[in-house]
Amino acid sequence: MPEQDYDCIIIGAGPGGLQAAIHLARFNRRVILIDQGGGRTRHALHLENYLGLIAGSGKALVDTGIKQIQSFGVTFRHDQVSSVQRDHDFFVVGTGKGADYRAPYLILSTGGAENLPRIMGMNRFFGRSIFTCVDCDGYHTTGKKLVILGRSLQTVRLALAMKQMFTPNITLVMPAGRLPDDHAELLAEDEIRFIxxxxxxxxxxxxLTGVKLTDGRQLSCQVVMLSYSYILNDSFLTELSLQREADGKKLATDHNCETSTKNLFALGALRAGNAQAIIAAGQGAMVGIEINQRLLEL
Ligand SMILES: Cc1cc2nc3c(=O)[nH]c(=O)nc-3n(C[C@H](O)[C@H](O)[C@H](O)COP(=O)(O)OP(=O)(O)OC[C@H]3O[C@@H](n4cnc5c(N)ncnc54)[C@H](O)[C@@H]3O)c2cc1C
Structure with a gap:
């Protein structure tokens, strides 16, 4: 039997989940937020593009958010969600610590995880001079000597865009055989060095002073932009058969962030669109208000 019933269960203390919790709790709804720790927002050393944060880190945003939701009566559990099942009009959420929670509304805010190649020295510079997100950290490459690493044609488009916005001094590195001739011409026209x-x-x-390649060559640089995909934290959803976007990865959602399963909402990096903290928070506010409207018996 489920441990306890709530109006809404939120999985993941990303900005979206936390913001939804604030709104729901301030309608006096019974809310539980379950989070396993870590997460992409906590890795952001500087959230400079978030309104009102001048020198704030992602970790500070999340830690403050957890205190804020608790101050409004939200139950916070440090645990890993391992399963979600539908039981008539309810969702039953199971966790690694063996607890079961039940609610008619469920919000997913579990984000994704970087899917990066193993390169020595990564941890020393990650988030400081090695970046993965143009919207977040492209600005930090302004006027600097930049190396871009990736595998796909998306990496070429990234290099062309970085040249327009941030810096003329770019070296693009991709494995052999990945660059079609027409794309090589585009890079040459823009004077982007390709290796x-x-x-x-x-x-x-x-x-950071440079990148060493597997053949021993060394490229000097001040900053690196990595162009690799990330994987979604959604392995606990297998029993729900949710519809996906055309890419087969992101959860298909409507304008309310509602998935193909009624009363199940997805925020932030789980759904299509830009994975930005302030966008996820806005989605959380919208979904919190929407769920409260549905809970009202008028
Ligand atoms: C280095 C770096 C810098 C960034 N800089 C910026 C920036 O400057 N500006 C900006 O807007 N965005 C930035 N971002 C991106 C941004 O932090 C996120 O993409 C955005 O906040 C949306 O995150 P999210 O809410 O989807 O997920 P996350 O922030 O990743 O949160 C997901 C949470 O869910 C938890 N979780 C996952 N699976 C489970 C499970 N099974 N059970 C329980 N809990 C689970 C995780 O532990 C985590 O706490 C940056 C990201 C990185 C990595």
């Missing part, structure tokens, strides 16, 4: 190869190690003591 076939694969990174083995990021160099530098305090500051």
């Amino acid at each position: 076939e190869g694969e990174a083995e190690e990021f160099l530098g003591d305090g500051e």
Whole structure:
């Protein structure tokens, strides 16, 4: 039997889940938020594009958010969700610690995880001078010597865009055989240096100074942009058969962030669109208000 009934269960303390919890709790709804820790927002050293945060980190945003939801009476559990099942009009959420929770509304805010190649020295510079998100950190590459690493044609488009917005000094590195001739011409026209190869190690003591390739070549740089996909944190959803977007990955949702299963909502990186903290928070506010409207018996 489920441990306890709630009006809404929220999985994931991303900005979307936290914001939805604030809104629902301030309608005096019974809300539980379950989070396993970690997450992409906590990895953001500077959230400079979030209104009102001048020198705030993602970790500070999440930690403050958890205190804020608790101050409004939200139950917070540090646990990993392992399953979600439908039981008539309710969702039953099972966790790694063996608890079951039940509610008629469920919000998913579990984001994704970086899917990066293993390159030595990554942790020393990640988020400081090695970046993965143009919308988040492209600005930090302004006027700097930049190396871009990736595997797909998306990486070429990224290099062309970075040149327009941030810096003229770009070297693009991709494995052999990945660059079609027409794309090579585009890079040459924009004076973007292209190298076939694969990174083995990021160099530098305090500051990043370069990238060493597997064939021993060393490229000097001050910043690196990585262009690899990330994987969604959605393995606990297998029993629901939710519809996906055309890419087969992101959850299909409507304008209310509602998935193909009624009363199940998805926020942030789980759905199509830009994975930005402030966008996820806005979605959370919208969904919190929407769920409250549905709970009202008028
Ligand atoms: C290095 C870096 C820098 C960034 N910089 C910026 C920036 O400057 N500006 C900006 O807007 N965005 C930035 N982002 C992106 C941004 O943080 C997120 O994409 C955005 O906040 C949306 O995240 P989310 O809410 O979908 O998920 P997340 O923030 O990843 O949160 C998901 C949460 O769900 C939890 N979770 C996952 N699976 C489970 C499970 N099974 N059970 C329980 N809990 C689970 C995770 O532990 C995590 O706490 C950055 C990201 C990175 C990695």
